[in-house]
Amino acid sequence: MSPRIADVWVYLSASPLLGLTMTLVAYQAGYWIYRRAGFNPLLNPVLLAIIMLVTALTLTGTSYATYFDGAQFVHFLLGPATVALAVPLYLQFDKLKKLALPLAVALLAGSLTAIVSAVGIAWLLGAGEGTLLSLAPKSVTTPIAMGIAEKLGGIPSLTAVLVMLTGVSGSVMAKYILDGLRIADHGVRGFAVGIAAHGIGTARAFHVSEQAGAFAGLGMGLNGLVTAILAPLLLLLWRTF
Amino acid sequence: MLGALTVLLVFQLAGEVIVQFAGWPIPGPVIGLLLLFLGLCLRGSLAEPLRDTANGILQHLSLLFVPAGVGVMVHFSRVAGEWLPILAAVVVSTALAIAVSALVMQVMVRRGDGEDA
Numbered sequence: 001m002s003p004r005i006a007d008v009w010v011y012l013s014a015s016p017l018l019g020l021t022m023t024l025v026a027y028q029a030g031y032w033i034y035r036r037a038g039f040n041p042l043l044n045p046v047l048l049a050i051i052m053l054v055t056a057l058t059l060t061g062t063s064y065a066t067y068f069d070g071a072q073f074v075h076f077l078l079g080p081a082t083v084a085l086a087v088p089l090y091l092q093f094d095k096l097k098k099l100a101l102p103l104a105v106a107l108l109a110g111s112l113t114a115i116v117s118a119v120g121i122a123w124l125l126g127a128g129e130g131t132l133l134s135l136a137p138k139s140v141t142t143p144i145a146m147g148i149a150e151k152l153g154g155i156p157s158l159t160a161v162l163v164m165l166t167g168v169s170g171s172v173m174a175k176y177i178l179d180g181l182r183i184a185d186h187g188v189r190g191f192a193v194g195i196a197a198h199g200i201g202t203a204r205a206f207h208v209s210e211q212a213g214a215f216a217g218l219g220m221g222l223n224g225l226v227t228a229i230l231a232p233l234l235l236l237l238w239r240t241f
Numbered sequence: 242m243l244g245a246l247t248v249l250l251v252f253q254l255a256g257e258v259i260v261q262f263a264g265w266p267i268p269g270p271v272i273g274l275l276l277l278f279l280g281l282c283l284r285g286s287l288a289e290p291l292r293d294t295a296n297g298i299l300q301h302l303s304l305l306f307v308p309a310g311v312g313v314m315v316h317f318s319r320v321a322g323e324w325l326p327i328l329a330a331v332v333v334s335t336a337l338a339i340a341v342s343a344l345v346m347q348v349m350v351r352r353g354d355g356e357d358a
Contacts, residue, residue, distance in 0.1 A: 027304045046303045050310040057314060064315050071308030078305045080249040080298065082270035083256070086277035087295035090287060102349030110342030118334035125326035131319065135330055139338055142306045147268025157312025158319065162331060164310055170335040177339050188346045196338035199302050219342070225275070228267045 013062060019070020026052040041171040041204055046164060078143035085221045092218050110195040111226045114139035115234060134158040136231045138166045141198040144224035148231050170197025171204040186212040194219025245294035252277045
């Protein structure tokens with residue numbers, strides 16, 4: 001680098017503008033690729049943006065803390081976004097009331113399965129406690145999952161990565177699992193995907209049908225609430241016995 | 242839009258305050274979500290600006306995951322060191338959760354239909 005460019009770099013890397021701009025540019029580049037690939041779930045825009053940003057930060061020797069100084073403005077919106085989930089839930093309320101019992105039982109079964117099997121499998125395979133606690137809320141949409149991980153004593157940023165892996169793997173597998181089980185109803189299919197694979201699964205369900213997407217959004221929102229209550233309770237039980 | 246954003250932040254703040262006072266192990270924004278949901282049910286209607294703002298934020302929900310996701314660079318060694326338990330747990334557990342949720346709901350819906358008939 002010439003001295004001049006080095007000066008500019010030093011100035012920019014100390015300002016939040018760079019981290020914020022990089023985040024928006026990388027996400028939009030990722031989204032462009034995702035769209036061009038016909039919304040292939042393997043080319044998830046979030047995953048692509050993360051790969052681009054980690055590569056750029058590593059190559060320039062920029063620390064995550066420096067990057068986050070700027071990116072925190074985007075990160076902050078996770079709070080209001082969580083609150084905003086009340087709106088689609090309210091709009092789906094009529095459907096919710098009609099199917100209240102099946103939805104509630106399926107939600108509880110799915111939520112318990114997601115938490116217990118994730119932590120159980122990782123524990124059997126020898127994962128450490130930080131990883132186990134970060135895995136517990138992996139099926140929940142990121143803003144809620146990170147809050148749960150923090151409360152449990154896990155690592156919120158690790159949880160964000162695990163949530164991403166969950167969403168992508170769920171979106172890829174869902175069709176084959178549900179076809180194999182001969183489940184045809186789009187409401188049921190969507191709800192299951194929303195419970196297990198949160199927002200990324202919901203986005204995928206919307207590509208299949210409006211009904212699947214609406215039920216997936218419902219499953220995502222409700223599982224966020226249920227896991228926020230169940231995960232700390234399960235941890236308490238685990239620690240007691 | 243400004244008013245709607247303020248509503249979301251006020252509910253988030255209320256949620257944070259309640260969680261802090263009660264010492265609940267639940268994230269504040271989740272309580273904010275519940276409060277807003279209850280508020281909408283009590284009000285019985287949804288103002289258009291709130292609907293548009295909520296939809297706008299949720300449309301770009303995945304963007305909001307990015308800054309935290311980049312945090313993987315801090316956890317690189319942990320993820321690399323525990324890649325087998327992490328990958329197995331995520332993939333198997335997600336498949337199980339999809340299957341169990343769908344099967345349980347299918348059975349419950351059919352039972353309900355049977356009772357109606």
